[in-house]
Amino acid sequence: MKTILLAGMIGIWATGAMAHSPLDATTPANEAAVTEMPTEVLMGFKGDIRLTRVVITHADTHSMDMDLGEQTAFTQEFALPMHDMGTGTYMIEWRGLGVDGHALNGSFSFTVE
């Protein structure tokens, strides 16, 4: 019991270091403002990964799961087609698996003005 408490306490105090995020660059860039809705989002990773889930949230309200049916290989560059949901902020949350078996996740956002 003590151990579980201790582990929990350490876990809570240490979460600043959570998650591996090897995302190198995105287009549009993180927190960028663009005037026109891009037809696709590009994600470039530092190592080979396989995307397992990507959720796009528009203006904090509409969320949709991206269809990853086409993405069936471990690679570094991804181009995901975007649906125009109007102006506002698009938050992209992604999850994936590194070739070493590590689960990876992260997020980035951009705004269409």
Add this chain to the structure above:
Amino acid sequence: MPDTLGLAAIVTKFALYLGVMTAAGTVMATLMFRLDRTRGLAAAFAVLGLASTILAFSLRGANLTGDVSGMTDPEMLGLLWTTPVGTALLLRLVGLGMLISGLFMGRVGTLVSVLGGVIAIWSFNHVGHVSGRDTTLLDIALTLHLLAVALWIGVLTPLKRLASSSNTYALAADVGHRFGVVATVAVPVLIIVGGYMGYQLVGSFPALVGTGYGQALIIKVLLVGLLLGLAAANKLRFIPALRSGDPTAAGQLSKTISVEWLVILAVLGTTAVLTTNLTLPT
């Protein structure tokens, strides 16, 4: 704060360490010190190890989808199977399977069980922070470290049992003494390879004190220091007293072992946090 799945991953990892290390250590101690009546103990912890191996693998699936659906998603689990995580799963299932089978095969079976335990321990080279470094020396260091830890854990419960009955005081003193002799080699190995791995993984003093990983490692080392103090009390005081026929030493030995167990649980818990929730300093 880690989410529910993150907490579940830590608790499962803790159970995995406890199961694999105690099961492997019990059969190693049984072979090395010719212990009796350890089958139930080894089997129980091996089953805990098997259950948490499967649950830990499944939870990794959940990590890939971000929700519990991933735990049983054939695509996610199939994907994991192709990575080193799948190799580690296979090694653990085979190793713990051999360990349990060996328990029912008589004297030769002990060797099968020990081999199974070593295979299960070897699996830890395939996943986690050490696997990312790709150096054979670090793999060997981790394996030696884990074997020494397992033996230490494995001897505790049988020794405590021997010290709990006046009929077996002499045997307890003998096993304790022989373990003390092994420990004069195993403990320095544990400290040297532990220090080496810590240096390789953390790398610098600022990283040790300034990152969550380093701080958790400091907690682990402090706990191990406490453990060494307790073990020293056993080796230098209670075991020699028991050998010279002092029956009160048996009770003290038994109490110290209980405290040792608590500290070991805390060490394994800290390790589970280190390997699950914290990233290495860069």
